[in-house]
Amino acid sequence: MTDWIERAREVAAKLAVDAVERDRRGETPYQEVRLLKDNGLVTLLGPAEHGGGGQTWETAYRVIREIAKADGSIGQLLGYHYLWAWAARLVATDAQVAAVEELYTTGNLFFGGAVNPRDADLTITEDGDSLVYHGHKSFSTGGKVSDLTVLEGVLEGTDDHIFAIVPSQQEGITFHDDWDNIGQRLTESGSVTISGVRVPWESAAGYVDRRFRPLVYNTLNVPAIQLVFANFYLGIAQGALETALAYTREHTRAWPYGGDDKQAASEEWYILEGYGDLQAKLWAAEALVDKAGTAISRVLHAPREELTPEARGEVAVLIAAAKQRAVDTGLEIGTKIFELTGARASASKYGLDRFWRNLRTHSLHDPLPYKRREVGAYALLGEYPTPTWYT
Template identity: 75%
Template sequence: MSTTEPTTTRWERRPDTPEGWLERARDVAALLAVDAVERDRAGATPHAEVRLLKESGLVRLLGPVEHGGGGQRWDTAYRVIREVAKGDGSIGQLLGYHYLWAWAVRLVGTDAQIDAVEQLYTENDLFFGGAVNPRDSDVVITDEGDEIVYTGRKSFSTGSKVSDLTVLEGVLDGTDDHIFAIVPSDQEAIVYGDDWDNLGQRLTESGSVEIRGVRVPWESAAGYVDKRFQPLVYNTLNTPTIQLVFTNFYLGIAQGALDAATAYTREKTRPWPYGGDDKDSATEEFYVLDTYGDLQAKLWAAEALVDRAGQRIDGLLHAERDSVTAAQRGQAAVLIAAAKERIVQTGLEIATRIYEVTGARATANSAGLDIFWRNLRTHTLHDPIAYKRVEVGRYALLGEIPEPTWYT
């Protein structure tokens, strides 16, 4: 990352419109894109990158205006995630997860908890991580009177060492009750494994974490009053909300791939001299124009569907919590499933086929075009995309909407 102007000076004034925030996100993405490949190769903990997100104000985007936040809606947050991911897919993921976990208290907390947490993170510019991998069921919570104690392990904890606050999840011993709590990340009882060594999304700090007796007052157990939870349909919006987070940073990565490829073709790709209809420039080659036209059309179509899904769930996330119905939630979830399926297929196709129109020299490590496929291929395996197609198929064929699960 490089800039000729200190970010604290560049970003003294915070935007107050959605377009202003999107422009801020584009500025951040441009800085990240300068050395995204080099930072990816190095794999260092992204402290500087998260500091950039804080200095730009993007961390506070969803925070209440009265506490110094942006006061923006989720529709804007999704677009911001997408813009940042164009410059660096890993940092787009970190920001998206931060938005989800910052909203988690609103999803499941009490009114008092919502006020306290939103004031805390917004005023202090705190960054969220989460240890909530649903496939790990070995975090056990014990009830010790006025406190609950979390103990166990999670395979993934995105944000880990760059987070200020961590969302914990576990099951109360002897029950089926899941309890979420927000705790400080920097404490002896949270031990990060530093074992994130994956093909892509290398800067997301998504390694394992050991929870060694994290103590939380019962009054901080999200949504619990007198040790009892009162469920709402609104609580179940967490999964479709984060599935659309995924969808948007996939879209951003795909857009970044197409932008990088077209720039490479314009600047470096040589025309093929043995085709019988020789051109002076690769940009005049029929197959090059045909391929880019095909990929751009598919990307625009995916973007339109993603935006439609964003508008749908935005209306629910900003509604009165007790007004959201199961039918509304299901309609949003199936649309998000369709949008995710489309950008996964389109994004992977783009990240693969760009080599057909950039040429053999574009496979050089110095070109860095591999980062897009690696990032997409890594995270799009989060949960099987076939199940998203099945959800859409059940809706199309049988009129059934998805039931809430940890992945739907």
């Protein structure tokens, strides 16, 4: 793990150089994704026999966090890529898993996903031995920087949801370049129209003879990606605190009108107290997120047939707790650092606002009070979260 984290730190250092300017321009991050590819981070979870890193999710989560310290958008893109690259293992047959992992690992391919359950699902029609996807999604993270896109829709006349992996660059997929939010500006998360994208029936993930064989393991997609969220939230928070500390060391001036005048800001009791409080809370959040990462990595890499509803529930509750801690701590840091750095730190050139904007934007993905309720129902009633699109 250590070597991969160090490699991620080296990539993050390059991203940090112009992170403020890139955030301001909001351009499609082709070069940033190329940097991830060139440094082997895209194939970190890929099988070693195909040239991949052969690493575990525990390592992947830490790598996401390191990248997000420098650039929350690129941390999100990498985290989503890891989840969609693992999607075959979550739901596909053994043969499909082997084919997908060889394809993306040998090709160093980057994943995006048009899987937004709040929209009406894409419609799938049958045409002989093919499935044909049609519809529109208001969000599709990865967009134009992806090589492969995960589609999900409902087969017409049924309640059957079918996942498939398709090339992103084709006539039937139109990315609309309409992501214009206050944060996570480089995630290519705009809307997409799917028009007549054809997939062979044998590529329908997890279907054998046109029937799906469900496992509890299939439902790990939500806990896995919720912990992706928590890790890039945590990375954003770490980046915010590190950036603020560096600013205070170099620029913040002591306040000369408090009756307890100091020579340097680093001697001010309220600055020391403020940073001490934030650092302690951040360390606590890190510990909980790491605990959750160890727990889910253990079940993600275990035989799929062995996962029980109870084991899945224990992991889901822990991740719900980790996510809320990462959000609350990160938002507090993103706000409090301005009090500790001083008025001049609010200048646009320093870009301290991007940390709060990034975390605030994505943490609205699904309501945090529901995560608190999941933990409360477990603590008070011993209930596990019911697997849904968000739990």
